[in-house]
Amino acid sequence: MADLVNFIKIDGDKITGNIASLSYDLDVxxxxxxxxxxxxxxxxxxxxxxxxxxxxxxGIWKKKNQNGGDYYTLSVNTGFAKLNANLGRYPGQDDESLLAVIPRD
Incomplete structure (x- = not known):
């Protein structure tokens, strides 16, 4: 996962991940x-x-979509900007615990 950017990995009650742009590159x-x-x-x-x-x-919030399914949203203050994002399946990966950070702003 060292080459992946803009991801969150949920492993039980623990999170690891990375949030990056041209202005910041944060391991979380x-x-x-x-x-x-x-x-x-x-x-x-x-x-x-x-x-x-x-x-x-x-933080990360768990919400319900229109069909009653669960999804996650993320809100962070990077120090340079605030980021609000949805979390969804990471492209090209089979690991369901690996989620892409999809900015909403």
Missing amino acids: TGEAIASDNPKAPVFRLFGKTPRGRRIEIG
């Missing part, structure tokens, strides 16, 4: 959140500062 990690609030994110996302400190940069 995440962890599940337990909440009774149906509008709360299901994962917290973290990045690292230039000095290597772990900071929270956003």
Whole structure:
């Protein structure tokens, strides 16, 4: 996965991934959140500062589509810009836990 960009991999209650543009290239990690609030994110996302400190940069929400199926959305503050995106199947990959970051803005 070292060559992949703009992906999220969900492995149980852990997240790994990358979010990149011409302005930034962030490796991200995440962890599940337990909440009774149906509008709360299901994962917290973290990045690292230039000095290597772990900071929270956003979250992932689980939502329902028009047909009642589940899908995920992502919102992050990269430090350069805010990104809102849907997560969908990563092209050319068979791993269903590997999701593409599809910007909505």
